[in-house]
Amino acid sequence: MDDDYDTPWKEVVTNYFPEFMAFYFPDAHAAIDWSRPYAFLDQELASLSRDAEVGKRLLDKLVRVHLCDGGQQWVLVHLEVQGWHDAAFAERIFTYHYRVYDRYRKPVVSMAVLADSGKGWRPSRFVYRTMDCEMRLIFPIVKLQDYADRLPELLAHPSPFALVTSAHLLTQQTRRNAEHRRAAKWRLTRLLYKRSWDKQRIIDFYHAIDWMMRLPDALDAQFRDDVYALERREAMPYINNFERAGRKIGRQEGLLEGRQEGRQEGRATLLASMLAKRFGALDAVVMARLATADAERLSAWALNFVDARTLDEVFRD
Structure with missing residues (x-):
């Protein structure tokens, strides 16, 4: 069956972003002041990535949010839902991260949902070091396959994102069995x-x-x-x-x-x-x-x- 994960993810993340954050990234959700409006900056993100090697993904979003502590007027959440194993994924997160920071000069929070069908691929950092200079970006990830043995839960x-996660996993599991x-x-x-x-x-x-x-x-x-x-x-x-x-x-x-x-x-x-x-x-x-x-x-x-x-x-x- 020719499965399509792209469109469903885009619609529900866009329309129910606070609940998406609450389910997958509860600590980040708790730090955001949801009483203040948030804004998607997808066109701005696209303009920053036109000449980058973007690879395959289900979704990428740039969202302007306000924090509860009041210390920053606003920060930027860079979110990716990645559906395939990509050896350059961590580097791409790093590239977007510094380009967004260079554009806005505001704190950037990168995070990713890994929606591929494997269990072992878990890129969560990009690091390089030359002589005494070191660059390091560590970002939080959620691996949907970690829920594969927790379907009753x-x-x-x-x-609602528990149902979306279930649908994603069950779509992967039943790819060759239409009746199931x-x-x-x-x-x-x-x-x-x-x-x-x-x-x-x-x-x-x-x-x-x-x-x-x-x-x-x-x-x-x-x-x-x-x-x-x-x-x-x-x-x-x-x-x-x-x-x-x-x-x-x-x-x-x-x-x-x-x-x-x-x-x-x-x-x-x-x-x-x-x-x-x-x-x-x-x-x-x-x-x-x-x-x-x-x-x-x-x-x-x-x-x-x-x-x-x-x-x-x-x-x-």
Whole structure:
């Protein structure tokens, strides 16, 4: 199965950054004053890394935060979620670290979540020494594989990132067994419905799990039918409302068919959730526009969304 970890991680980390920090880096979370606004500086980070060897990763973020002690007006958190073994990873963290410091002249805190499938790779420092000159950067890491033997504990944990971690690990573990993946995905979905969370929160984390734990077409159709039935039993018919609307419009206009329809519908569903999260409830015109767009147009809108301040800016050419 062609798994995609990238998009789900980006969405949930961006939308639920304080909870991400609380689950993976509790000491850093405790040091941040969350009563004051934080800001993502992703465009600035991109401008600092254009000529750097960036390698493969799932996510990198630069976030401006304020500390509780009041000693610094603000500091910068440089975060990476790394999905593959990369021999140059520690050096890349060091390169970004000094470039960010050189740009802002503010303290920089680098940290990483290692989401690869191995257990032994744990880069947490970059050091070199020549003559009497030594350079050393030590940064905190979290290794997702350390949770692999603690799935019952994760599934009972109240943090939504315990579910995201479970979904990531179970996606890796079931890569060659679609039926086992369907069962694991169903278990996580049922747990999600039992959480006393607001509607948007459940939608966001459902889509992260759904996007990450991809299924073959036949099993995916069966899984969605099971979700519809669960919605009826739980009287919570909202996770798949957009999917239903998208299918209806696609049938009427004859634009989305078969496997391509399912893939584009998934992209449209995720983008709809992102838009609703930032701009509020979407009207029928916007839903129809998303449901009938081709994959290239959906990708362009998703890129526009990153720095869009209005819906019109999302749909600009």
